[in-house]
Amino acid sequence: MTTINVTLRAFEEEDIADLHRWLNDADSISLVGRVPMTFEETRKHVEHKRQQGDLVLAIENEDKKAVGWIFLQNIEHEHGRASIGILLAPEYRGCGYGKPAMEKMIDIGFKQLRLHKIYLTTRGINQRAIELYQKIGFVVEGQLRQHAYSEGNYYDTYFMGLLADEWMNT
Numbered sequence: 001m002t003t004i005n006v007t008l009r010a011f012e013e014e015d016i017a018d019l020h021r022w023l024n025d026a027d028s029i030s031l032v033g034r035v036p037m038t039f040e041e042t043r044k045h046v047e048h049k050r051q052q053g054d055l056v057l058a059i060e061n062e063d064k065k066a067v068g069w070i071f072l073q074n075i076e077h078e079h080g081r082a083s084i085g086i087l088l089a090p091e092y093r094g095c096g097y098g099k100p101a102m103e104k105m106i107d108i109g110f111k112q113l114r115l116h117k118i119y120l121t122t123r124g125i126n127q128r129a130i131e132l133y134q135k136i137g138f139v140v141e142g143q144l145r146q147h148a149y150s151e152g153n154y155y156d157t158y159f160m161g162l163l164a165d166e167w168m169n170t
């Protein structure tokens with residue numbers, strides 16, 4: 001089995017053009033729930049995340065190519081929790097980058113930021129994301145019925161969580 005290696009590095013100004021393309025891909029819009037964004041809206045979106053104190057990183061493959069971004073957001077130190085989000089470039093989905101990128105970010109969350117819990121929400125139709133999160137160790141803590149609307153249908157949303165103890169013991 002080939003091990004896929006990724007590096008997480010700072011998300012730079014010059015990555016915004018890539019992000020603009022990744023966010024505007026049709027699957028991203030239906031799975032992550034965004035309407036198309038202009039370049040300027042994308043830039044402001046990144047700026048807003050930084051202002052909120054989100055940890056925003058680029059995912060780089062072994063060829064030093066940016067293949068996606070990953071972030072910890074809603075960081076609340078008083079509760080020791082944050083939520084995690086990931087988006088890969090359309091051409092790099094299904095290549096196995098998601099798992100090592102998530103694992104590295106989770107390590108940062110638990111071993112550097114001293115978080116106690118990392119959580120996320122995902123749509124019930126996003127089977128690939130759910131499978132990935134379960135493989136990593138996230139468990140479904142709640143199912144929000146018909147919580148998201150996309151292309152004429154309502155979909156359940158899953159709330160999934162991973163505790164530091166569970167991660168350290170794997």
Ligand SMILES: CC(C)(COP(=O)(O)OP(=O)(O)OC[C@H]1O[C@@H](n2cnc3c(N)ncnc32)[C@H](O)[C@@H]1OP(=O)(O)O)[C@@H](O)C(=O)NCCC(=O)NCCS
Pocket residue numbers: 027028031032068086087088089092093094095096097098099121122123126127128129131132
């Ligand atoms: C979701 C995402 C991060 C997954 O990363 P990825 O590198 O593409 O994931 P992989 O292809 O390695 O698949 C992970 C697991 O999901 C499962 N899987 C893959 N394709 C699948 C599919 N079409 N349907 C169901 N399960 C699938 C497999 O179990 C796979 O594990 P395996 O390769 O060990 O068998 C990435 O596809 C992505 O950025 N998608 C668009 C944005 C998004 O959905 N973000 C998450 C929002 S919550």
